[in-house]
Amino acid sequence: MSERKPGIDWIRAAPWLYTAVLFIVWELAVRAFGLPQYILPAPSRIAQAIWQYWPAIWKNSLQTLYTTTVGFALAVVGGLALGILVGWSRFIYAGLYPLMVGFNAIPKVAVVPILVIWFGIGTVPAVLTAFLIAFFPIVVNVATGLATIEPEMEDVLRALGAKKMDIMLKVGIPRSMPYFFGSLKIAITLAFVGSVIAETVAANSGLGHMMLAAQSQFNVPLVWAGLIMLAIEGIVMYAAMAWVEMRMTGWAHRSQMAAG
Amino acid sequence: MTRPLVTIEDVDMRYGGPEGLLAVEGLSLTVGTGEFAAVVGPSGCGKSTLMKLVTGLYIPQRGVVTVADERVTKPVNIVGMAFQNPTMLPWRTTLDNILLPLEVVDRHRGRLRMNKAEYVAKAEKLLETVGLKGFGQKYPWQLSGGMQQRANLCRALIHEPDLLMLDEPFGALDSFTREELWCVIRDLHAEQKVTIVLVTHDLREAVFLADRIFVMSARPGRVIREQAVPFARPRDLEILYEPAFNDIVHELRGNIADARKAA
Numbered sequence: 001m002s003e004r005k006p007g008i009d010w011i012r013a014a015p016w017l018y019t020a021v022l023f024i025v026w027e028l029a030v031r032a033f034g035l036p037q038y039i040l041p042a043p044s045r046i047a048q049a050i051w052q053y054w055p056a057i058w059k060n061s062l063q064t065l066y067t068t069t070v071g072f073a074l075a076v077v078g079g080l081a082l083g084i085l086v087g088w089s090r091f092i093y094a095g096l097y098p099l100m101v102g103f104n105a106i107p108k109v110a111v112v113p114i115l116v117i118w119f120g121i122g123t124v125p126a127v128l129t130a131f132l133i134a135f136f137p138i139v140v141n142v143a144t145g146l147a148t149i150e151p152e153m154e155d156v157l158r159a160l161g162a163k164k165m166d167i168m169l170k171v172g173i174p175r176s177m178p179y180f181f182g183s184l185k186i187a188i189t190l191a192f193v194g195s196v197i198a199e200t201v202a203a204n205s206g207l208g209h210m211m212l213a214a215q216s217q218f219n220v221p222l223v224w225a226g227l228i229m230l231a232i233e234g235i236v237m238y239a240a241m242a243w244v245e246m247r248m249t250g251w252a253h254r255s256q257m258a259a260g
Numbered sequence: 261m262t263r264p265l266v267t268i269e270d271v272d273m274r275y276g277g278p279e280g281l282l283a284v285e286g287l288s289l290t291v292g293t294g295e296f297a298a299v300v301g302p303s304g305c306g307k308s309t310l311m312k313l314v315t316g317l318y319i320p321q322r323g324v325v326t327v328a329d330e331r332v333t334k335p336v337n338i339v340g341m342a343f344q345n346p347t348m349l350p351w352r353t354t355l356d357n358i359l360l361p362l363e364v365v366d367r368h369r370g371r372l373r374m375n376k377a378e379y380v381a382k383a384e385k386l387l388e389t390v391g392l393k394g395f396g397q398k399y400p401w402q403l404s405g406g407m408q409q410r411a412n413l414c415r416a417l418i419h420e421p422d423l424l425m426l427d428e429p430f431g432a433l434d435s436f437t438r439e440e441l442w443c444v445i446r447d448l449h450a451e452q453k454v455t456i457v458l459v460t461h462d463l464r465e466a467v468f469l470a471d472r473i474f475v476m477s478a479r480p481g482r483v484i485r486e487q488a489v490p491f492a493r494p495r496d497l498e499i500l501y502e503p504a505f506n507d508i509v510h511e512l513r514g515n516i517a518d519a520r521k522a523a
Contacts, residue, residue, distance in 0.1 A: 152345050152347050155312070155341065156343075156416075157360075157364055158317060158335055159315040159337070159341055160335070160364045160419070161335050161365060162364040166363075166364055170349075170364070171349065174349070175349070177351075
């Protein structure tokens with residue numbers, strides 16, 4: 001069974017196959033039950049809407065992509081810095097961790113009104129919401145990587161006269177990189193959630209704003225077109241981060257495979 | 261006995277404040293330069309504490325630890341350490357793992373970049389000594405457990421320590437690999453003139469390798485017996501099956517059983 005047969009690689013084809021089936025079932029169901037398009041438009045109708053409104057969709061997609069990536073970049077820098085700080089000492093960890101958990105527990109949509117008061121409606125609240133929602137998993141992962149250095153390793157180096165800085169640079173930071181790159185996939189997805197939330201509540205461009213406007217005009221196919229675009233952007237960004245993770249910390253995957 | 265390298269005099273070590281756990285109490289022992297000493301005892305007798313006291317990772321509340329004629333008040337970098345867990349860094353090759361201590365020890369870190377070739381040659385020689393010739397460019401996770409432990413020994417020896425502290429280094433290995441590594445460490449000791457303190461649960465290991473064996477009591481740990489091992493060096497694995505060898509193991513086993521009962 002394990003021998004590779006020539007022909008179609010079904011495992012590789014599976015994601016495309018399942019996606020195709022989903023859309024076909026959707027299309028057939030809408031037709032069979034005669035659902036009106038304001039309840040659930042058929043995929044063919046949504047495709048038509050994407051075609052029809054392409055310039056607007058393209059512009060708003062780019063805006064969403066822009067706010068997401070800027071927010072994400074800030075989250076990476078901030079999260080990495082804060083993660084190293086938190087992982088550095090037990091004292092900082094003990095003090096900051098409850099604060100961060102409390103902060104993370106606040107639904108970020110509730111922060112948007114405050115950001116609007118400070119920065120007005122537009123790009124800045126969206127970027128900041130993306131940042132606020134995305135940095136937490138990065139902090140936690142980096143701090144975890146630092147906090148789980150094997151005590152024996154630390155003993156070996158400390159006995160040789162290593163300073164905390166040496167241990168961090170030689171062991172802690174490289175060791176936390178797989179955790180860091182692993183968290184990027186989660187962070188980019190969350191950043192995307194954050195920016196779309198902010199666009200929906202307080203913006204004058206972006207996919208969230210476009211969908212809200214389409215909804216108020218009862219243009220249901222356009223609302224769904226926005227949704228499909230969000231899904232595509234989300235998948236692309238996730239895949240990009242998964243690729244970065246593979247490239248940067250291949251050793252972690254290979255060493256786990258060797259151990260398992 | 262030769263000039264003492266390690267002296268522990270009437271040491272108490274308590275963890276976590278004045279009411280904390282007393283790990284060792286009234287601990288005294290001396291290890292001569294070039295000697296191979298083993299420390300055995302029931303689990304929880306403070307063997308690992310002993311390791312940390314000698315390397316200067318812990319400073320005792322009472323008593324004095326002296327290494328190479330200096331009272332230990334901070335980490336002692338003439339010591340190499342190896343634990344049961346090899347803790348190789350998976351993102352470094354085996355060779356780079358072995359060179360790691362040189363990036364830390366003051367007297368080497370400045371010279372490392374300029375004299376890289378010299379240090380690499382030294383690491384490769386060590387690899388050859390432990391039977392890992394040609395494995396330097398492999399990553400640790402490409403090596404078996406026994407090979408990782410060999411590399412771990414190289415890392416402990418790369419900065420030419422005067423004292424090698426081994427904390428159950430062979431505990432996680434199968435018995436054939438363990439016996440192979442006994443011979444590796446036996447030969448290292450003979451070649452490098454390094455003083456070795458081996459903490460172990462394995463009495464046969466202790467008797468096969470050591471010149472002197474310290475038996476520790478249950479917590480709070482102290483030395484309850486000192487046993488000289490009379491067998492001539494170099495020792496062959498065959499002595500494991502000699503009656504005189506088994507007599508010593510048997511007697512030590514009795515001491516430890518008593519110590520456990522007393523606890």
